[in-house]
Amino acid sequence: MNVLITGAAGGLGRAFAAECGRRGYSLFLTDINREGLLCLQRGLERQFNITVTTKACDLTNAESVNDMLELIDRHSIRFDMLLNIAGLDFEGSFMGREREKIIEIVTLNNAATLRITHAVIQRRRKGRCFTVVFVSSLASMFPMPLKATYAASKRFLLDFATSLRQELKEQNVNVLALCPGGMVTTRESMEGIAAQGFWGEVTTNPLETVARKTLDRALDGKGLYVPGSLNRTLSFLGKLIPRSIVAAVVYWRWNRAQNRWLNPAKE
Amino acid sequence: MKTAVITGATSGIGFETASLLARKGFRVLGIGHSEENCLKAQERILSENPDAKIAYFWGDLMQQREVLCLSRDVAAYLSENCDGELNVLINNAGCVRSWYATTDEGYEQQFALNHLAGFYLTHGLLPFLKKTKGRIIITGSKSHKGIKVRWGDVMLSRGYNPLIAYKQSKLCNVLFAKGINDRYAAEGVRAYVVDPGLVNTDIGNKKTGTLVKLIWALRKLQGVPPTVPAKTYAFLCEQEKAPEGLCYYLCRETTYSKQVTSENASRLFALSERLCGICYGREAAV
Numbered sequence: 001m002n003v004l005i006t007g008a009a010g011g012l013g014r015a016f017a018a019e020c021g022r023r024g025y026s027l028f029l030t031d032i033n034r035e036g037l038l039c040l041q042r043g044l045e046r047q048f049n050i051t052v053t054t055k056a057c058d059l060t061n062a063e064s065v066n067d068m069l070e071l072i073d074r075h076s077i078r079f080d081m082l083l084n085i086a087g088l089d090f091e092g093s094f095m096g097r098e099r100e101k102i103i104e105i106v107t108l109n110n111a112a113t114l115r116i117t118h119a120v121i122q123r124r125r126k127g128r129c130f131t132v133v134f135v136s137s138l139a140s141m142f143p144m145p146l147k148a149t150y151a152a153s154k155r156f157l158l159d160f161a162t163s164l165r166q167e168l169k170e171q172n173v174n175v176l177a178l179c180p181g182g183m184v185t186t187r188e189s190m191e192g193i194a195a196q197g198f199w200g201e202v203t204t205n206p207l208e209t210v211a212r213k214t215l216d217r218a219l220d221g222k223g224l225y226v227p228g229s230l231n232r233t234l235s236f237l238g239k240l241i242p243r244s245i246v247a248a249v250v251y252w253r254w255n256r257a258q259n260r261w262l263n264p265a266k267e
Numbered sequence: 268m269k270t271a272v273i274t275g276a277t278s279g280i281g282f283e284t285a286s287l288l289a290r291k292g293f294r295v296l297g298i299g300h301s302e303e304n305c306l307k308a309q310e311r312i313l314s315e316n317p318d319a320k321i322a323y324f325w326g327d328l329m330q331q332r333e334v335l336c337l338s339r340d341v342a343a344y345l346s347e348n349c350d351g352e353l354n355v356l357i358n359n360a361g362c363v364r365s366w367y368a369t370t371d372e373g374y375e376q377q378f379a380l381n382h383l384a385g386f387y388l389t390h391g392l393l394p395f396l397k398k399t400k401g402r403i404i405i406t407g408s409k410s411h412k413g414i415k416v417r418w419g420d421v422m423l424s425r426g427y428n429p430l431i432a433y434k435q436s437k438l439c440n441v442l443f444a445k446g447i448n449d450r451y452a453a454e455g456v457r458a459y460v461v462d463p464g465l466v467n468t469d470i471g472n473k474k475t476g477t478l479v480k481l482i483w484a485l486r487k488l489q490g491v492p493p494t495v496p497a498k499t500y501a502f503l504c505e506q507e508k509a510p511e512g513l514c515y516y517l518c519r520e521t522t523y524s525k526q527v528t529s530e531n532a533s534r535l536f537a538l539s540e541r542l543c544g545i546c547y548g549r550e551a552a553v
């Protein structure tokens with residue numbers, strides 16, 4: 001099984017890479033962080049004795065992606081699975097953020113993800129099933145004031161995945177959208193989740209389990225995975241309650257959490 | 268003048284041990300996580316004891332490339348200032364986690380810091396320890412008892428339980444010490460494990476979740492101050508003749524898990540060598 005993972009050097013990417021390593025898959029890893037990729041490559045080779053190839057690449061830059069595709073074609077690498085893990089998340093109000101940072105979210109989470117997905121499906125291994133995973137988010141299920149751009153970009157991925165799944169069904173391609181709650185992937189997210197207090201922690205999904213179950217489900221032909229029973233309940237409620245009320249509740253909660261996070265001294 | 272290297276020397280047990288050894292006339296090379304905490308610790312030790320010979324080095328011991336840099340920097344310092352001699356290496360830095368989290372190599376963090384970092388650093392500093400027939404002391408814990416190493420999945424990525432991961436990393440500490448003695452006691456280098464007991468430090472409050480923080484806040488109140496275990500390290504450093512035991516608690520030999528066999532120690536040695544990409548017996552020459 002040849003798997004390409006984007007955003008491989010981040011917390012979730014590393015968890016997916018390790019899960020694939022355990023299963024003995026061959027990996028092609030990419031990330032913007034070159035040094036992180038090399039560390040991960042070493043770690044995976046030492047742990048699992050698998051073939052790992054890495055290429056640092058800025059997915060938002062067409063030229064950089066073309067360089068990577070050229071490398072892939074030069075070595076005639078063909079894939080059975082694509083894990084779209086690369087994504088960006090900034091906290092804060094729309095007007096309170098730097099303009100270019102907002103554009104960056106959509107550029108990476110959406111435009112760049114489509115670019116690489118199109119290119120890698122074209123490079124699928126002939127005569128075999130192909131699997132694509134998009135990392136959406138629990139946030140895609142609700143309107144999310146103070147995370148508006150991020151949540152909408154994740155909603156885009158969720159809807160896109162559902163449609164693409166239908167389009168490619170007959171070509172033996174399975175598309176799955178993963179919608180996790182918070183995950184402890186970086187030092188900031190550890191602190192962020194702690195700042196959200198109780199609700200932050202109970203909607204947090206264990207990384208290693210998410211990685212394993214996502215692969216199980218994607219290979220089993222499933223189209224959506226919301227990890228954690230509480231998160232599934234929340235996403236169900238999100239569909240019942242009018243969106244404007246959800247938005248008000250979410251705003252209230254986030255506003256408090258962010259104040260607590262940004263001004264811990266007030267406690 | 269004898270020289271001691273201590274990791275995690277900016278707070279808790281490591282800090283008090285550094286401070287005590289400096290007062291006892293050791294030259295102390297402390298290793299910490301951040302520049303800020305290292306400079307603070309150094310200042311505190313010097314303010315209480317202006318004659319202390321103390322220097323700090325910093326880096327993230329969870330990341331192997333930083334362990335390598337640190338071990339090279341310390342090695343250079345030892346060659347330049349200490350005739351290439353090191354008397355004591357104390358592998359003490361450690362952490363507790365509430366969730367499965369990995370290092371840049373994709374290794375589970377408690378395993379990486381509590382065990383692998385010390386394994387890697389010791390490899391780099393062994394040539395200096397050999398010159399003095401030096402001692403290696405590892406901070407273990409009574410909690411290493413009652414479990415086995417999960418050889419098929421040492422990173423515990425299946426059914427992760429942070430407490431089991433901690434216990435396993437502490438079992439690895441004892442196995443590593445045993446492995447060192449099996450290989451190097453004949454050359455005069457010996458390794459020991461100190462069980463510090465329950466100690467009132469902030470280890471449970473760093474990068475953990477509310478539940479662990481809460482439990483630790485209550486539990487640590489029952490702990491002794493870190494000056495208490497510091498004495499056991501000093502005891503092991505100061506004995507003229509190398510003590511014969513493996514694990515020590517309050518300056519006395521103590522028991523350890525039945526899992527600590529030469530066979531398991533060798534198995535861990537081989538696995539750790541692979542995970543660090545190093546080979547004991549092929550250390551750099553001084």
Ligand SMILES: NC(=O)c1ccc[n+]([C@@H]2O[C@H](COP(=O)([O-])OP(=O)(O)OC[C@H]3O[C@@H](n4cnc5c(N)ncnc54)[C@H](OP(=O)(O)O)[C@@H]3O)[C@@H](O)[C@H]2O)c1
Pocket residue numbers: 274275276277278279280281298299300301304326327328329359360361362380381406407408409463464465466467468469470471473490493
């Ligand atoms: N407290 C207890 O009851 C108890 C019981 C049994 C065993 N132990 C063991 O005792 C040892 C020391 O713990 P402690 O209680 O003294 O806790 P502590 O006060 O938190 O000390 C840990 C030390 O390690 C450093 N450190 C943490 N992460 C690091 C990293 N990634 N790279 C480099 N340095 C890092 C810390 O520096 P920063 O603060 O700058 O991060 C600090 O100096 C640990 O091995 C622990 O497992 C403790």
